Amino acid sequence: MIDVLIAGGGPAGLATAVNAALAGMEAVVVEPRPVPVDKACGEGLMPTGAAALHALGVRVEGRPLRGIRYLDGRCAAEAPFRDGPGLGVRRTALHAALALRAKELGVEIVPGKVTEVRQDDGGVEAAGLRARWLVAADGLHSPLRARLGLELPGRGPRRYGLRRHYPVPPWTDFVEVHWAADGEAYVTPVGDGLVGVAVLSSRRRGYPEHLADFPDLAERLRAPAVTPVRGAGPLRQRVRTRVAGRVLLVGDAAGYVDALTGEGVSLALSSARVLVGCLRAGAAESYETAWRRLSRRHRLLTTALVGTRRFGPAARLIVPAARRMPAVFGAAVHALA
Numbered sequence: 001m002i003d004v005l006i007a008g009g010g011p012a013g014l015a016t017a018v019n020a021a022l023a024g025m026e027a028v029v030v031e032p033r034p035v036p037v038d039k040a041c042g043e044g045l046m047p048t049g050a051a052a053l054h055a056l057g058v059r060v061e062g063r064p065l066r067g068i069r070y071l072d073g074r075c076a077a078e079a080p081f082r083d084g085p086g087l088g089v090r091r092t093a094l095h096a097a098l099a100l101r102a103k104e105l106g107v108e109i110v111p112g113k114v115t116e117v118r119q120d121d122g123g124v125e126a127a128g129l130r131a132r133w134l135v136a137a138d139g140l141h142s143p144l145r146a147r148l149g150l151e152l153p154g155r156g157p158r159r160y161g162l163r164r165h166y167p168v169p170p171w172t173d174f175v176e177v178h179w180a181a182d183g184e185a186y187v188t189p190v191g192d193g194l195v196g197v198a199v200l201s202s203r204r205r206g207y208p209e210h211l212a213d214f215p216d217l218a219e220r221l222r223a224p225a226v227t228p229v230r231g232a233g234p235l236r237q238r239v240r241t242r243v244a245g246r247v248l249l250v251g252d253a254a255g256y257v258d259a260l261t262g263e264g265v266s267l268a269l270s271s272a273r274v275l276v277g278c279l280r281a282g283a284a285e286s287y288e289t290a291w292r293r294l295s296r297r298h299r300l301l302t303t304a305l306v307g308t309r310r311f312g313p314a315a316r317l318i319v320p321a322a323r324r325m326p327a328v329f330g331a332a333v334h335a336l337a
Contacts, residue, residue, distance in 0.1 A: 001123060002028050004279065005131035007114035007144055010037065011265055012251025013137030014098035014107075015272035018056045021105035023280050029102070030127045032113045036095035040163045040232040042262045043091055043196045044175045044188040046337045049266025050087040052273065053097075057104075060097035062089030063189040068262075068333050069174040070319045073216055077322035078174055079333040086337065088175070088190045094265070114144060117247065124246045133279055134247045140237060142253035150249070152238035157310065160233030161259050162207045163198035164225045170195055171220065175262060179319055180213040184260060187217065197221065200235075200259055202309075235259055243288045250275050254291060257302040261336050267295055297335045 004020045006013045009031025020027040044065060045053070053060065065086035069078035102109065110127070117134060118125045124134040136144040145151055170189030178185040183201025190196050197217070199210040207229045211218050239255035242248060249255075251268040274294055278287040308314050322329040 002026050002129060002131035004028075004133050004135060004276075005030065005124065005126060005129055006135045006137055007126065008137035008139060008251075008253070009033075009035070009099070009109055010039070010137060010139065010251065011094060011098055012253070012268035012272060013135070014095070014102050015052070015056065015269045016135050016137060016250055016275060017102050017107045018058070018098065018105060019273050019276040020279075021102070021107050022056070023276055025276070025280070027107050028129060028131070029107060029109045030112045030114050031109060032111060035099040036092040038092050038230065040161050040198065040230040041091045041265070042163070042186050042188055042198050042259055043089060043190050044262045045087040045089065046263055046266040047081050047084045047086050048337065049269050050085065052266065052269035053087070056101060058097050058101045060089055060093055062087045062093070063170060063191065064173060065175055065189070066173045067175075069172065069176045070179065070322050071176060071216075072179040072316070072319040075319055075323050077319055077326065077329055079326070079330040081337045082334050083337065086175070088188045090190050090196075114138070117144065117147070119246045132246070133284065135275065136247060136249045136253050137251045138253055140232060140235070140252040140256055142249070144247070145239065145249060145253050148244045148247060150240045150244060152240055154234060154236055154238060156236065156307070157202040158234035159200060159202045159236065159258060159306070160204065160231060161198050161200050161235060162210065162229050162231045163196060164207060164229050165190070165194055165196050165227040166221045167193055167223050167226050168195055168221060169193050177260070178214045178217050179315070182213060183210060185211070185214045185217055186259065186262065194226075198259065241288055242291050243285055246284070248275055248284060248287055257299055258306045260305055261298065261302045263298045263302070263336055267298055270294055301332060301336060
């Protein structure tokens with residue numbers, strides 16, 4: 001019997017498989033798409049995420065990130081990371097590197113899709129395979145999460161993200177978050193001559209219309225984009241629990257607040273490690289508490305920032321406040337990083 005069957009071969013699923021293999025467990029990944037898969041993603045790893053990749057033995061080229069900078073067209077505030085650099089890396093490069101590491105460790109990646117799940121006291125059956133545990137790593141709008149009845153109704157505005165890349169040399173080694181009245185632009189250096197720009201908003205409109213809200217940024221991005229627009233949303237996903245019998249949720253499938261703070265992939269990598277640790281300890285039920293503890297700061301800070309968006313005057317004060325109170329801004333960045 002397989003130890004861990006993983007539905008979804010994105011970064012969260014592959015990180016779970018690599019952690020399991022390093023722990024001496026047999027892991028099989030079921031994924032319908034060939035590697036690498038590109039998705040709408042901010043592509044910035046916090047220092048915890050960069051450290052998690054290193055601990056897994058994953059080697060990937062990227063751009064070191066020194067911190068976070070907020071801008072609103074009038075003023076700017078920045079805070080460096082205190083515990084080493086983050087990493088700006090193309091989603092496709094990250095996916096390919098994780099898949100290579102999984103293959104090196106003997107993880108089998110099976111073409112297919114998990115649709116039906118049957119579980120009993122001894123294990124789980126899915127995709128024609130039987131395992132002790134099934135990990136749902138099937139993304140933001142996880143079909144398995146819905147099928148298991150683990151979703152909760154959404155709250156607040158429905159926010160969406162759009163991302164594309166521009167062939168311009170990065171002008172900074174900080175991740176920049178540009179603030180405007182109707183949304184944010186999240187800029188990540190991902191190569192010597194490439195930056196990724198994700199726009200986040202509750203308004204449904206085209207990428208050029210969103211980018212026009214950031215004239216200073218648009219001025220830097222005069223070169224034609226080199227990747228198509230990719231979108232994701234609604235971003236907010238509320239989940240009842242991350243453990244349902246012998247099925248556990250990880251990555252975006254485990255719940256998501258927003259892409260604004262750029263913590264998604266880093267949190268997925270850390271969650272994968274914690275999940276496997278719970279399985280190894282014979283305490284799968286403890287994963288729910290462990291996940292909540294691990295993600296608590298991220299959830300609180302991101303929810304607070306996104307909530308401020310609902311009040312126009314308060315939203316306009318975010319960057320000036322960060323500039324006037326650098327110690328507070330630095331502490332918030334450190335808490336996320």
